[in-house]
Amino acid sequence: MQKVFITGVAGFIGSTVADRLLANGASVVGWDNFSAGQEEFLTGARQHSGFTLHRGDNLDADALTKAMAGCDFVIHLAANADVRFGTEHPGRDLQQNTVATFNVLEAMRANGIKRIAFSSTGSVYGEAPVIPTPEDAPFPIQTSLYGASKVAGENLIEAYCEGFGFEGYIFRFVSILGERYTHGHVFDFYKQLLEHRDHLRVLGDGKQRKSYLYVQDCVDAILHVATQRTAEKAKHRVQIYNLGTAEYCQVTDSIGWICAHLGLNPRLDFTGGERGWIGDNPFIFLETAKIRATGWQPKLTIQQGIVNTLQWLQKNQWVLARR
Amino acid sequence: MQKVFITGVAGFIGSTVADRLLANGASVVGWDNFSAGQEEFLTGARQHSGFTLHRGDNLDADALTKAMAGCDFVIHLAANADVRFGTEHPGRDLQQNTVATFNVLEAMRANGIKRIAFSSTGSVYGEAPVIPTPEDAPFPIQTSLYGASKVAGENLIEAYCEGFGFEGYIFRFVSILGERYTHGHVFDFYKQLLEHRDHLRVLGDGKQRKSYLYVQDCVDAILHVATQRTAEKAKHRVQIYNLGTAEYCQVTDSIGWICAHLGLNPRLDFTGGERGWIGDNPFIFLETAKIRATGWQPKLTIQQGIVNTLQWLQKNQWVLARR
Numbered sequence: 001m002q003k004v005f006i007t008g009v010a011g012f013i014g015s016t017v018a019d020r021l022l023a024n025g026a027s028v029v030g031w032d033n034f035s036a037g038q039e040e041f042l043t044g045a046r047q048h049s050g051f052t053l054h055r056g057d058n059l060d061a062d063a064l065t066k067a068m069a070g071c072d073f074v075i076h077l078a079a080n081a082d083v084r085f086g087t088e089h090p091g092r093d094l095q096q097n098t099v100a101t102f103n104v105l106e107a108m109r110a111n112g113i114k115r116i117a118f119s120s121t122g123s124v125y126g127e128a129p130v131i132p133t134p135e136d137a138p139f140p141i142q143t144s145l146y147g148a149s150k151v152a153g154e155n156l157i158e159a160y161c162e163g164f165g166f167e168g169y170i171f172r173f174v175s176i177l178g179e180r181y182t183h184g185h186v187f188d189f190y191k192q193l194l195e196h197r198d199h200l201r202v203l204g205d206g207k208q209r210k211s212y213l214y215v216q217d218c219v220d221a222i223l224h225v226a227t228q229r230t231a232e233k234a235k236h237r238v239q240i241y242n243l244g245t246a247e248y249c250q251v252t253d254s255i256g257w258i259c260a261h262l263g264l265n266p267r268l269d270f271t272g273g274e275r276g277w278i279g280d281n282p283f284i285f286l287e288t289a290k291i292r293a294t295g296w297q298p299k300l301t302i303q304q305g306i307v308n309t310l311q312w313l314q315k316n317q318w319v320l321a322r323r
Numbered sequence: 324m325q326k327v328f329i330t331g332v333a334g335f336i337g338s339t340v341a342d343r344l345l346a347n348g349a350s351v352v353g354w355d356n357f358s359a360g361q362e363e364f365l366t367g368a369r370q371h372s373g374f375t376l377h378r379g380d381n382l383d384a385d386a387l388t389k390a391m392a393g394c395d396f397v398i399h400l401a402a403n404a405d406v407r408f409g410t411e412h413p414g415r416d417l418q419q420n421t422v423a424t425f426n427v428l429e430a431m432r433a434n435g436i437k438r439i440a441f442s443s444t445g446s447v448y449g450e451a452p453v454i455p456t457p458e459d460a461p462f463p464i465q466t467s468l469y470g471a472s473k474v475a476g477e478n479l480i481e482a483y484c485e486g487f488g489f490e491g492y493i494f495r496f497v498s499i500l501g502e503r504y505t506h507g508h509v510f511d512f513y514k515q516l517l518e519h520r521d522h523l524r525v526l527g528d529g530k531q532r533k534s535y536l537y538v539q540d541c542v543d544a545i546l547h548v549a550t551q552r553t554a555e556k557a558k559h560r561v562q563i564y565n566l567g568t569a570e571y572c573q574v575t576d577s578i579g580w581i582c583a584h585l586g587l588n589p590r591l592d593f594t595g596g597e598r599g600w601i602g603d604n605p606f607i608f609l610e611t612a613k614i615r616a617t618g619w620q621p622k623l624t625i626q627q628g629i630v631n632t633l634q635w636l637q638k639n640q641w642v643l644a645r646r
Contacts, residue, residue: 087486090432094425098475102417109413125462126481126559138459139448141559143485148478152421155471158449162466163410163601236449236464278486 001226003027005071005113007058007104008078010037012180013119015045017075017219022048024223029071031064032078033057038322041180058100065107073226074116076104079150082183083123084277086145093149101153105160117169117226120154122211122242122286123147124172132287135172135240143281154240161238167231171222174244174286177305178215179312182319185251186309189258191320199267202251203276206268209283211248214305217298218243224296242286245298257306324549326350328394328436330381330427331401333360335503336442338368340398340542345371347546352394354387355401356380361645364503381423388430396549397439399427402473404506406446407600409468416472424476428483440492440549443477445534445565445609446470447495455610458495458563466604477563484561490554494545497567497609500628501538502635505642508574509632512581514643522590526599529575529591532606534567537628540621541566547619565609568621580629 004021008014009030014037018028027050030042034055045051054067058078068074080096101118108116124147125133126140142148160166175184192200221243231239252268259265274282300308313319327344331337332353337360341351350373353365357378368374377390381401391397403419424441431439447470448456449463465471483489498507515523544566554562575591582588597605623631636642 086482090429090483090486091425094422094479098421099417102414106413129459136461139462141561141563142478142481143559145479145482145486148475148482151478152471152475155465155474156417156468158465159409159468159471160413163413163468236466238464240464 001026001073003029003071005029005031005068005074007031007074007076008037009053010034010039010041011077012182013176013215013218014077015041015180016215017077017222018045018051020219020223022050026050028052029067030054031056031067036081036182038182038319058103059095061103061106064103065110068107068111068113071111071113072115074104074108074113075222076101076116077119079119080146083144083146087278090145093145097149098152101156105156108166109164114165115167116157117222118153118157118171120150120170120172121147122172122174122244122284123281124151124154127281131283132285133242134287135242135290158236158238161231162236166237167229168238169222169226169231170238170240171243172240172286173218174211174213174284176215176218177212177309179308180215181309181312182322185254186258186306187313189255190310190313193262193264193266194320197264197266199269200255201269201271202255203271204251204273204280206250206252206255206270208251208276208280209248209285210251211244211285212302212305213244213298214300214308217300221291221296225291225294228294230294241291242288243291244286244288245302246288247302248285249302254306257303258310261307261310324349324396326352326394328352328354328391328397330354330397330399331360332376333357333362333364334400335505336499336538336541337400338364338503339538340400340545341368341374343542343546345373349373351375352390353377354379354390359404359505361505361642381426382418384426384429387426388433391430391434391436394434394436395438397427397431397436398545399424399439400442402442403469406467406469410601413468416468420472421475421479424479428479431489432487437488438490439480440545441476441480441494443473443493443495444470445495445497445567445607446604447474447477450604454606455608456565457610458565458613481559481561485559489560490552491561492545492549492554493561493563494566495563495609496541497534497536497607499538499541500535500632502631503538504632504635505645508577509581509629510636512578513633513636516585516587516589517643520587520589522592523578524592524594525574525578526594527574527596527603529573529578529593531574531599531603532571532608533574534571534608535625535628536567536621537623537631540623544614544619548614548617551617553617564614565611566614567609567611568625569611570625571608572625577629580626581633584630584633
């Protein structure tokens with residue numbers, strides 16, 4: 001990886017990968033439409049001579065193709081990452097995740113670039129019958145437009161690996177936490193508690209069990225696997241890895257850690273029901289033996305990741321006003 | 324099913340479903356862009372007062388939405404069904420299969436229609452590690468753009484069943500054979516043997532093992548399951564069924580039956596290799612216990628289906644000139 005193209009470079013994970021690659025001596029060509037990305041996250045990257053930024057949208061195939069020229073690896077992170085509101089605008093996931101991924105692949109083909117890493121999601125398993133869920137779990141039924149659009153992105157990459165000799169790395173993330181985190185339950189809870197410290201509205205019954213991973217651990221995993229080139233000799237030139245910690249927590253556990261850190265004891269108002277929203281999965285826990293077998297392991301626990309996230313939000317309250 | 328909307332109504336399967344529904348007393352609103360559909364296949368349907376035909380393309384969302392008004396069930400069959408040439412025009416499967424299915428779902432939502440049957444494919448299993456392959460086989464790696472685009476269609480339907488209360492029936496077909504068959508190996512072989520009766524070019528090594536189903540058995544299955552409404556009380560309001568016979572044959576078996584029927588003994592020229600083309604699956608055999616448990620079973624064997632297909636092609640040689 002000499003010159004890496006990153007879609008969604010101004011996002012939470014994208015900017016963190018960019019900083020890491022630049023620190024390691026690679027060049028980075030960043031691509032973002034700034035619909036969710038933050039200029040502030042690129043402050044460090046901009047100080048590197050190896051960093052170039054292009055403003056553009058994955059749905060603008062021509063501009064994307066031009067911007068990608070000369071790169072040798074693509075890390076495709078740009079996406080509509082909002083899993084909750086899919087039914088309010090059903091076309092958004094299809095366009096921003098599926099069609100966008102197709103455009104990225106076609107831009108790579110036009111530029112003769114064959115190596116790609118892609119951020120997928122544990123949501124692709126729907127409500128998995130096997131927990132912890134391995135990569136080869138039973139063929140899932142999709143329960144959200146977000147999950148459907150991400151599987152479609154995975155499948156396009158797989159077909160390009162088989163049909164065009166691409167080398168693909170697909171990562172099915174649990175929820176990612178840490179510095180530059182801009183959406184998710186820690187964000188929502190912290191924002192609520194700043195507004196009203198005595199009570200907290202919780203979607204569902206609070207018994208949902210979820211998994212989280214610290215962003216630096218996530219970036220470690222992506223770069224570790226891409227450097228090992230595990231897909232180069234794989235059957236279909238593609239490798240899929242679940243990415244998470246070997247633990248999960250209940251929403252109420254997380255609330256306990258957040259409140260302890262903030263020194264608060266709010267009344268909890270549960271909206272009720274097993275699911276927080278349509279398509280919510282009440283239990284997400286991924287089997288991560290495959291990625292751990294490559295030598296990677298996470299450094300932080302879920303609790304440590306949540307506390308780091310809170311500390312960053314406390315120091316960067318500007319981000320709360322952006323959404 | 325009082326008034327059924329059929330996409331791809333002028334196609335092989337679409338026109339056969341239409342004839343059957345009309346004979347059963349249902350009304351049919353047909354939709355086709357005639358890119359692959361044949362006017363001749365609608366000769367019978369047009370004689371019914373219950374049949375209406377709209378010419379249009381699934382990518383024209385407005386016209387599709389208008390045409391669907393007043394229907395209570397959608398059978399979505401229109402697709403790019405050419406699995407072999409995906410890499411020559413990578414956007415075609417995405418547009419004609421994935422985006423088209425999204426447009427069908429949105430048109431249903433706009434019209435308050437909630438019940439859909441969809442023709443998917445055994446190709447969604449890629450190179451399945453379990454044979455015969457059940458519906459809940461391990462999460463597959465896609466090996467063709469066609470397979471990828473059909474899974475994406477399935478997944479969109481599943482997300483609409485969960486998110487919007489749709490009732491969905493997804494059928495993963497093996498190759499379908501019979502009257503009005505217009506593409507596939509029997510078509511190719513028969514056409515070749517008309518041109519040169521002494522030799523036959525065969526893609527791959529001829530040892531590929533494939534499954535086939537007779538079109539009337541296929542239509543029986545779709546209507547049987549949709550009438551039973553098996554998805555109405557299913558967990559996510561969607562049911563997925565493999566559709567095939569409980570047997571498979573080798574390409575050379577099929578060649579033997581075709582040549583015996585035609586009284587020919589051509590030299591076989593194999594192009595060689597385990598796969599006939601990029602993304603070809605050398606062994607397709609689906610587990611059909613789930614659909615058989617609903618009471619359906621096929622009436623014809625693969626051999627009988629192939630002979631029926633040949634007899635129809637012999638009587639309808641005009642179709643050979645159309646492609």
